[in-house]
Amino acid sequence: MNKIQPEISVIMSVYKENEFLLKRSIDSILNQTFDNFEFIIILDNPENKTAELKILKYSEKDKRIIFLKNEKNIGQGFSRNKGFEIAKGKYIALMDADDYSYPERFEIQKNYLELNKDIDLLFTSYEKKYPDKNSTKYIEKNHDTKKILFSGEGFLNATIMAKSEILKKHNYKLSRAPEEFELFFRIIKAGVSIETLKEVLYIYHIQNKELIDRYLNNNYGNKTFLKLLISNFTYFYRYSGYFTTLFNVFLAFLLTRNKYIFSKCIMLKDNLKIYK
Incomplete structure (x- = not known):
């Protein structure tokens, strides 16, 4: 029996994130209301045996998970590029290993992209949580992509859902921060059509370190x-x-x-x- 072609390829790089947050992050993807996706998890820290065992256990239970382990640390940007190369979905979505996606995130983003064929890459609004438990919501109201980019808060890398060919063509050129800023700056200059949803569909955790x-x-x-x-x-x-x-x-x-x-x-x- 042939596998159903996934409509979305989810890419997540894991390094040494908090174990509780890693579990919550993975669960938030597996429990999405839209479930036709492949979940490509790249372990960018081959010495992190705790994370490796946890991800392998998940992959045994859920065949949507594709597990890759880097031989050495290459950084989040280049790890995501490895995911882009093998992604089979019509769309690619990103996820960070210590954050949380709301259950309806993929359904809302995919429906929006299907209804708005002219949009190449879609962000969501998000909530930023700090170590002291305070939080700030960033709800996008400005459609000027340059002003959003240069605001310092407007685009959150991990909320991306984009047409696969966009991220396969415009992949990361830096392995680590500010890999996302360099990518956004380049795709804006290339004329990629970008929009941000007003819905808060993602929680971004900031760690002290x-x-x-x-x-x-x-x-x-x-x-x-x-x-x-x-x-x-x-x-x-x-x-x-x-x-x-x-x-x-x-x-x-x-x-x-x-x-x-x-x-x-x-x-x-x-x-x-x-x-x-």
């Missing part, structure tokens, strides 16, 4: 990001107080090499949201 590490770790492509900021500075100056401020923070760090001051700036930006 993430607030600093995603910017301080040299492996996270900071030099590439700075080069992107400099080469397109007129865009940022016109559209974004958020990214011009981030540019200044990066520049200060390069000049002073003071990680303490740099980390405090980043934490203020994320926690107090003073640069929106």
Whole structure:
């Protein structure tokens, strides 16, 4: 008997996420109201045996899961690219391993894309939860894609559902943060049609360590990001107080090499949201 062709390919990269949040994340996908999908999970940390065993147990019970394990850590961006290469669905949806998708997320996104054939890539509004249990909802009301991108909060990578050919063609060029920003900037310049749903269909969890590490770790492509900021500075100056401020923070760090001051700036930006 032939397998039913999946309409959606879900891509999730796993590294060393909290075990409880990982389970909740996987469950939130498997319990979607729309169920014709394949779930490609890439373990980007071959030493994470706890996550490997958990994912294997899930895959034994649910044949929609396709499990891949990287031989070494290559970063979320390149791990997702591996998922794009084997994806069979008409659409590709992303998911982060410590977040939560509302049960109706896929159904709503797929129906919207089916009704609006001119849209290539679709985000959802989302709720951002902080370590202190506070949260903020980001409900998109602005249809200017450049202003959304440069707001610093408008597009959330993991809420994407897109036509498969878009992400197969415009895949990630950076392995780690800011891999999503570089991707969004490139696809906007390429004329990809983007829209964001007003419905909150996703919960994005911010971890304490993430607030600093995603910017301080040299492996996270900071030099590439700075080069992107400099080469397109007129865009940022016109559209974004958020990214011009981030540019200044990066520049200060390069000049002073003071990680303490740099980390405090980043934490203020994320926690107090003073640069929106």
